[in-house]
Amino acid sequence: MNKLIVLLLFSTAVFAQKTYQRNYDGNQNIISQGWIENNQKIKFWKFYYNNGTLKKEGHFLANKETKYWKFYTINGHLEKEGHFQNGKKNNWWLFYDDMEKVNHKCQLKNNIKNGYCLIYNNEKLVSASKYKAGKKLKEWSTFASFKRENKLSDLK
Structure with a gap:
């Protein structure tokens, strides 16, 4: 009986071992x-x-994206970054132009726009939209008009 318990504990320890893995294509890249x-x-x-x-x-x-992720273009420029929860995009996501300046940022829930999307031009906020479950509810063409109708604390 004691040998069986030791064997089970040893087997569990071996199979549950954490390892660092590198994967390569056929050309060893x-x-x-x-x-x-x-x-x-x-x-x-x-x-x-x-x-x-x-x-x-x-x-x-557990094989699902979680926490903060960054994505890059094939040329190495930052393309987008944001939060994952249980394998799905959630919370704020930032999207960049070719100069790595924020182009727009949106609140997402389960991979779908849900909340505000803010549009930038040369790092200046130029417009905003509000979404619920992927459907656009409202759009503001200026930040001033957005501020009149919304609380900035909603952008957190």
Whole structure:
């Protein structure tokens, strides 16, 4: 009986071991790297384009994206960044232009616009929209008109 318990404990420890994994394509170019536990992605991961440039980076929990992620263009420029919860985009997401300046930012819930979207031109806020479950409820063409009808604390 004691041998069986020791064997079970040893087997559980071996199979539950956390390891760092690097994955390569057929040409030995790295395509991803990160932590694996129980055959699931956990903790921090990085993914790469075929040219070796970083494509995206962020955290996993039980094979689902979680916490904060960043996405890059094939040229290495920041494209977008934001929060994941249980594998879905949630909270504020920032989207960048080719010069890595914020183009717009939106509140999302379960991958869908839900809340405010703010549009920028040369880092200046130029318009805003409000969404509920992906449907546009209202749009303001100036920040002044937006401020008249909304509380800035809603943007947190």
